[in-house]
Amino acid sequence: MTIRILIADDEALLRMAFSMVLDAQPDLEPIGEAGNGADAVRLAVELRPDVVLMDVRMPGTDGIEATRQILRNCPHTRVLILTTFDLDEYAFAGLKAGASGFLLKNTRPEELLAAIRTVAAGDAVVSPRVIRRLLEKFRPHLPDPAATAPDERLSRLSSREREVLVQVGAGRSNAEIAAALHLAEATVKSHLGRILQKLELRDRVQAVIFAYESRLIRPS
Known part of the structure; x- marks a missing residue:
C-alpha cells in the first residue's frame, strides 16, 4: 500500500x-x-x-x-x-x-x-537517547506512581513482558534490552508488540508513560 x-x-x-x-x-x-x-x-x-x-x-x-x-x-x-x-x-x-x-x-x-x-x-x-533525556528533564512533572492505583491492565502481561516493559520504561533500545535480558533482539521486538497490544497502547512513548503511571518504574 x-x-x-x-x-x-x-x-x-x-x-x-x-x-x-x-x-x-x-x-x-x-x-x-x-x-x-x-x-x-x-x-x-x-x-x-x-x-x-x-x-x-x-x-x-x-x-x-x-x-x-x-x-x-x-x-x-x-x-x-x-x-x-x-x-x-x-x-x-x-x-x-x-x-x-x-x-x-x-x-x-x-x-x-x-x-x-x-x-x-x-x-x-x-530514539532511546531522546527518551532518556526527556525522562531526566521532565521526571518531576510525571505522575507520582505512589499516588495512583496500579493499572489493572498489568495483569495481562507475562512476567517476561513485564521485564521488557521495565526496560522500555527506562529508555533502553531493543538491542540494550536484548543484552540485559539475554534475549535475541527479534524476541524483544515480538515481546514489545504483544505488550502494546495487551495494554492497548499506541507506541513505545506511551509504553514509557504507562511504565511510570503503573508503578513499574519510580521517578528518582
Missing part, C-alpha cells in the same frame, strides 16, 4: 529535496507541500495524508501547534517532526502534541524513509 506524505517546511529547497527522496520509493508518494503551519493544517484536512513531515520553526503557526491541529482534525494521520535543533523542549512539545516521531534534518535518507514507514505502520520513532 502506498504511503501518502505531506511535506511542511518553510525552506523550498528542503521541501524539494524531501520530495525527490520520497518520489524515488515505490511505496511512498509526496502529495503536497506547505511552507507554513497554517497551510500544513489546511492541506492535511484537504488531502488526508498518512504521514506529515513537519518542521518545527515556521512563520505564523509553528510546527507544534500545526501538529496539534492536524491530529485533532485528522486522527488517522501521523506526524513525524523534523528539526535542525536538537532541543529537549521541541521533542517534548512535539510528543505532547501527539507527534509519532522526532528526527533531526541531518538524519540519513535511509533512516528517514524507515521512520516514515514505521510511523505509518502505527509505531513511534523516538
Whole structure:
C-alpha cells in the first residue's frame, strides 16, 4: 500500500529535496507541500495524508501547534517532526502534541524513509537517547506512581513482558534490552508488540508513560 506524505517546511529547497527522496520509493508518494503551519493544517484536512513531515520553526503557526491541529482534525494521520535543533523542549512539545516521531534534518535518507514507514505502520520513532533525556528533564512533572492505583491492565502481561516493559520504561533500545535480558533482539521486538497490544497502547512513548503511571518504574 502506498504511503501518502505531506511535506511542511518553510525552506523550498528542503521541501524539494524531501520530495525527490520520497518520489524515488515505490511505496511512498509526496502529495503536497506547505511552507507554513497554517497551510500544513489546511492541506492535511484537504488531502488526508498518512504521514506529515513537519518542521518545527515556521512563520505564523509553528510546527507544534500545526501538529496539534492536524491530529485533532485528522486522527488517522501521523506526524513525524523534523528539526535542525536538537532541543529537549521541541521533542517534548512535539510528543505532547501527539507527534509519532522526532528526527533531526541531518538524519540519513535511509533512516528517514524507515521512520516514515514505521510511523505509518502505527509505531513511534523516538530514539532511546531522546527518551532518556526527556525522562531526566521532565521526571518531576510525571505522575507520582505512589499516588495512583496500579493499572489493572498489568495483569495481562507475562512476567517476561513485564521485564521488557521495565526496560522500555527506562529508555533502553531493543538491542540494550536484548543484552540485559539475554534475549535475541527479534524476541524483544515480538515481546514489545504483544505488550502494546495487551495494554492497548499506541507506541513505545506511551509504553514509557504507562511504565511510570503503573508503578513499574519510580521517578528518582
